[in-house]
Amino acid sequence: MRTSDLIASAVSNTFRSKTRMILTVLAIFVGAFTLTLTSGLGTGINDYIDDTVSGIGASDAMTVTKADDSAAGSPGQSASEPREYDPNAVSSGVPGGTVSALTPDDITTIENIDGVLRAEPVRTITPDYIQVGDGTRLVASIGSLIPGQSVVLAVGHEPDADSDSFEVALPVAYVEPLGFDDQDDAIGQSVAIAITDADRTSHTVDATIVGITEEGLASAAGSSILVNGPLEDALFAAQSTGLTAEQADLYASATVWFDPDASDEEITALKDALADEGYTGTTIADQLGMVTTVIDGIVLVLNAFAIIALLAAAFGIVNTLYMSVQERTREIGLMKAMGMGSGRVFTLFSLEAAFLGFLGSAIGAGIAMLAGTAISSALSEGFLADLPGLTLIAFDPASIGAIIVLVMVIAFLAGTLPAARAAKADPVESLRYE
Known part of the structure; x- marks a missing residue:
C-alpha cells in the first residue's frame, strides 16, 4: 500500500465511529483552543510592551x-x-x-x-x-x-x-x-x-x-x-x-x-x-524587566493548563484507537494475511491518531482566533480604551502553526501504543477473532 493510500485510508477510518471521533476531537479542541488563546495573549501583550519600550528609549x-x-x-x-x-x-x-x-x-x-x-x-x-x-x-x-x-x-x-x-x-x-x-x-x-x-x-x-x-x-x-x-x-x-x-x-x-x-x-x-x-x-530592560517577567509567568501558567487539557485528550485518543483496534481485529488480520507489513499497520493507526490531532487542533485554533479577535476588539473599544495601540490578543501565524504541529505530535505519540498492538497482531489469531 502506497503512502498516499495509507493517508486516505487513515482519514476514512477516522470517520467510522462518528460519535467517538467527535468526542475525542472535542477533547483535543479544548486544549488547542486554550493554548491558542494564551499564546495570542502573550503575543499581544509582549508586542505592546515592545512598542512601549520603543517609546521609552532605544534598546x-x-x-x-x-x-x-x-x-x-x-x-x-x-x-x-x-x-x-x-x-x-x-x-x-x-x-x-x-x-x-x-x-x-x-x-x-x-x-x-x-x-x-x-x-x-x-x-x-x-x-x-x-x-x-x-x-x-x-x-x-x-x-x-x-x-x-x-x-x-x-x-x-x-x-x-x-x-x-x-x-x-x-x-x-x-x-x-x-x-x-x-x-x-x-x-x-x-x-x-x-x-x-x-x-x-x-x-x-x-x-x-x-x-x-x-x-x-x-x-x-x-x-x-x-x-x-x-x-x-x-x-x-x-x-x-x-x-x-x-x-x-x-x-x-x-x-x-x-x-x-x-x-x-x-x-x-x-x-x-x-x-x-x-x-x-x-x-x-531594567525598567520593564519585572513587567515582562510577570506577564511571561502568567502566560506560562495558562499554557500549563492547556497542556494538561491536551494530555487528558491524549488518553482519549489512546482509548479511541484501542477500541478501534479491538473492533477491527479481523480486518487487521486480513490486511496482514494479504501481505501488509507490521510497519504499515503501525503507520496506518498512527496516522489516524495524527489526523484526530489535526482535526481538533485546527478547529480549536481557528475558533480561538475568531474568539480572540472579537474579544480583543471589544476590550480595545471598552475596558482597555485608555491604552491606545494595545491589541490584547494577537496571533502569530508561526505560533499557530507550531501549536497545530505540537498537538499532532502529542496525538501521534498517544496513538503509538494501540498502533503497536495492531502491528503485533498475529494474522491467524486475528482472523479467528469473533
Whole structure:
C-alpha cells in the first residue's frame, strides 16, 4: 500500500465511529483552543510592551546618572535626615528629589569608558505654557526622541531632526483645549511656547505642529510636547539666558549608546565599568524587566493548563484507537494475511491518531482566533480604551502553526501504543477473532 493510500485510508477510518471521533476531537479542541488563546495573549501583550519600550528609549541605549547618596531624595536615606548641601544638585524629575548633576567633564569621562559608543547629556527644559493665538494657555512638558525611539502617532509625523524649522508633535489630549476642531485641523498650525530665563524674562518661541501623539502606557513622550533638535536648542538657549556656562551645563542624566549586538554579559560589564567611575546605568530592560517577567509567568501558567487539557485528550485518543483496534481485529488480520507489513499497520493507526490531532487542533485554533479577535476588539473599544495601540490578543501565524504541529505530535505519540498492538497482531489469531 502506497503512502498516499495509507493517508486516505487513515482519514476514512477516522470517520467510522462518528460519535467517538467527535468526542475525542472535542477533547483535543479544548486544549488547542486554550493554548491558542494564551499564546495570542502573550503575543499581544509582549508586542505592546515592545512598542512601549520603543517609546521609552532605544534598546541600545541606557540612562546614566551620577551615583551620589548625599543628594536629597537619594535611595536609602530618610526624608528627615539632614544632608550636606550640594551646589551642583539638579532636579531628578521626581517632586522634591534631586540628583548630583553631570557636567561636560562627566560626559567626557563616560564617553571614554570601554563599551560606550557615544554619550549625550539630557537637557531639562521647563516651559511656562503653550498657546495657540490668543487661546487658552496650557501647562506642558517638553520631550524629544532619541535615535531608535518611537512614539505612537494619531496623525502626522514625528518632528524632523534634520529640519531647520521648529517642529512639534502635540499629545492628543491637547488638541481640543488648544482650540482645534480635530486632530487633522491642528496639523500645520503654529503654536507658541513660552519659557522664562534666569533673569525672569519671558521668551516665546513659535513652532509648527507636524504630528499628534497617542498616550503610551509607560512613555513620557506620549504626554509631552515632542520637539526637534533645532527647537530644543532654541528653548534651552532661551531658558539658559542669564546663567554662566558652568551653570547652564549641568544635566540630571545622560544617554549612553552601546553596541546594539552587545550580549547581556557585555551590558553588565558596561554597567560595572560605569559604577567604578561613580555612575549608574539603567537600560530599558531594567525598567520593564519585572513587567515582562510577570506577564511571561502568567502566560506560562495558562499554557500549563492547556497542556494538561491536551494530555487528558491524549488518553482519549489512546482509548479511541484501542477500541478501534479491538473492533477491527479481523480486518487487521486480513490486511496482514494479504501481505501488509507490521510497519504499515503501525503507520496506518498512527496516522489516524495524527489526523484526530489535526482535526481538533485546527478547529480549536481557528475558533480561538475568531474568539480572540472579537474579544480583543471589544476590550480595545471598552475596558482597555485608555491604552491606545494595545491589541490584547494577537496571533502569530508561526505560533499557530507550531501549536497545530505540537498537538499532532502529542496525538501521534498517544496513538503509538494501540498502533503497536495492531502491528503485533498475529494474522491467524486475528482472523479467528469473533
